Amino acid sequence: MPDSRGAEPPDTTDLDRLRSAASGCHGCALYQDATQTVFGEGTPEAKILVVGEQPGDKEDLAGEPFVGPAGKLLDRAFEEAGFDRRSLYVTNAVKHFKFKRDERGKRRIHQKPGRTEVVACRPWLLAELRAVRPDLVLLLGATAAQSLLGPKFRLTAHRGEPVDAPDDVADLVPSAVATVHPSAVLRAPDRDEAYAAFVADLKAAGKTLK
Ligand code: URA
DSSP, rough: OOOOOOOOSSSOOOOHHHHHHHTTOOOSGGGGGGGOOOEEEOOOOOSSEEEESSSOOHHHHTTTSOSSSHHHHHHHHHHHHHGGGGGGGEEEOSSSSEEEEOTTSSSSEOOOOHHHEEEHHHHHHHHHHHHOOOOOOEEEEEHHHHHHOOOTTTTTHTTSSSOOOOOTTTOOSSSEEOOOOOOHHOOOSHHHHHHHHHHHHHHHHTTTOO
């Protein structure tokens, strides 16, 4: 059962302390089945903070964000768009893997996090934003976008364009661009076209910094 243990981030901008505290978070039920908390990674000096949905199977085992197939695609797209991943801070809206088992109980199948999990995890994302103070927040997919921009935000209407953050997070999100999640590119019927549009969104996001 979720409980309040470790659910509140400590009042610090030290990412190592935040990571360590998040490892004991019981703020939603996902901690029970996941291997570990997958906290964000990257430099506290990052000008761009990237937010995904939640760790997948590979990330859950490795304890690092975006190291599986979606991460590989993301790395390639970052490179093509002129971003060096080492200069970024990369995290997720939800920091535990949510999954169900297949019928044979073997494979772990990704489940989209619900609003309760997104809301429970949001204080950690806000704590990361407070620690990094990025110039731009790049939101990958609707879960990430809605976590910061609110549940009414429609990615299809605003992808690739600068959007204003709501007042409650405006000081932490000076500028935001949302695009699709890299997994959606992997699943797209025309993957090349979806990939090109994704890279174009990343380039457009990068231009807002200059
Ligand atoms: N998908 C995400 O949203 N985040 C990860 O870390 C991996 C896959």
